[in-house]
Amino acid sequence: MAARSQLTAAAGPATRHATRERAAIALLILAWGATFAAVKVGLESSPPILFAGLRALLGGAVMAVLAWSRSGRPVLAGQGRDYSLLTALNVLLFFGLQTVAIGLLPSGLAAVLIYLQPVLVGLLAWWLLGEPMTPSRISGLVLGFAGIVVVGGGAFAGHVSPAGVALAVASALAWALGTIVFKSTDGRIDGWWAVALPFLGGGALLTLVGLVVEGPDITWSPQFVAALAFAGLVGTALAWSLWFGLVSAGEAGRAASYIFFVPLVGVVIGAIVLGETLTVSLLVGAALVVLGVYLVNCRPRRG
Template identity: 40%
Template sequence: MSETALTRKQTLFYLSFLILMWGINWPLSKYALEFTPPLLFAGLRTLIGGALLIVVALPRWRKLRLRETWPYYLFSAFLSIVFYYGFQTVGLQYMPAGLFSAIVFLQPVLLGLFAWMWLGERMYARKMIGLLLGFAGVAVMSVGGLEGGISLIGILLALASALSWALGTVYIKRQAAKVDSLWMTAMQILIGGTVMTAYGSAVEDWSKIRWTGAFIYDTLFISIFVIALGWLVYFKLIGSGEATKVGSFTFLIPVVSIICSVLFLNERLTLNLLAGMALIVASILLVNMRQRRLPG
């Protein structure tokens, strides 16, 4: 799964795409839950995304090497897909999306720590301050969500979602040389979607899904652009660069989510939003600034 280094233009393009797609995912997912039980929705959208990636990966079928690599696919599927999307989709029912996303975006801070512990990435005071500033920025933007009430179950599910995402990212980075990047992404999403759909079918009722045009278009958009292409781009960025730095840019995802809510859902542009954006920009600058070496 070794990746060739991306140029600055390619990195900027991929980051922009990822931030935009994963940013609009939050309001789109919240909207879809009006039409469907949460676990079936989490499974369905992921299963479609995984199936699409399998079709794309088929010309490289020789690189699948399923007998040797299936444990990597299975473990990463549970960490990055089943637990992450499962906790997230169920948790969105218990808390406002803004507050929930603020807790989930503790992930870049956790990722920075885990990358330092297990990937050998450098950790220094400025980088840690930057990561904490980013989390603070997301929290400040989402303070308004407190008005919608706090749920202990929702908080625990958001924390579990952040932890599984961070662990999944580090695990995939550690196994990079052992698996093909496209097959790793396709298989973990397909396995994750299959597990969530099966579990959802056991505990939820398919007849409760309202198959409106809006729900179908919403689900297909998320499946193609957020799940299939989004994860492909995310792991491409992680594979070609420093996990902590890529993680720091994901702090911008809730910014996009809230801006979309302001533009299309008539939510107000508040002082909290502007202050949070300023903290996030400072965070990304601190994490990505080159560390000067002292003359020896």
């Protein structure tokens, strides 16, 4: 009886941790999935680079307040290289390149190419961080990406911009490298400031570039303000905090596998909020994604 009580007590914290992790994953998927619709609404009233900069700047400002209240003043000594890489990869290159790519490509095709990121993270984490790459994980990554391809398959018809394809793939690579850089810091920098400072600095630079290149041509309608607020507060501050929290708590490749669900949720929310069409390919793609995520995350049984 005493041994059973001890086992139950030991299982309690593990169960609570698993529950919190599942809740964080679900919230992250919903936040990033809904952000597609918010950005689409926002781009009706703003140039793309300027919108991306304002979104990053707003999210970074909120995160800076939270980071200061939770962690105090940021420690910058000896961490300039880490912060510079996170800013360049996760904000300037990822946000900037994906925004331009979406302007050159059908949105479905752009999403398929940008969500090469989980596959790239799995490969880079195996190559650079020494994380295991089992046959099950390889199969899961391939099936997950195949599901995204099926969902966005209709976008492959028609004219495709080679420059748009190259920019979308480059943005996926930048995001994957940014994830590996954060994982490789291994606690050297505070997780809150790892989001706040890059998005503050990168958002300011993107906003400046947008003002110079595109001009301040923004229609400040209630719809635009709501879209910008959601994209900045939920899609950036909240979502990226959850993302880095999951990456720091486990394997980078495993955490990245979950975001295969994001474009699926984005398609459903687009159908509900924006009246976009749901197709049979969504159901087939969803089945492939679910199977892929299971294979990536299942653990081999011990003898």
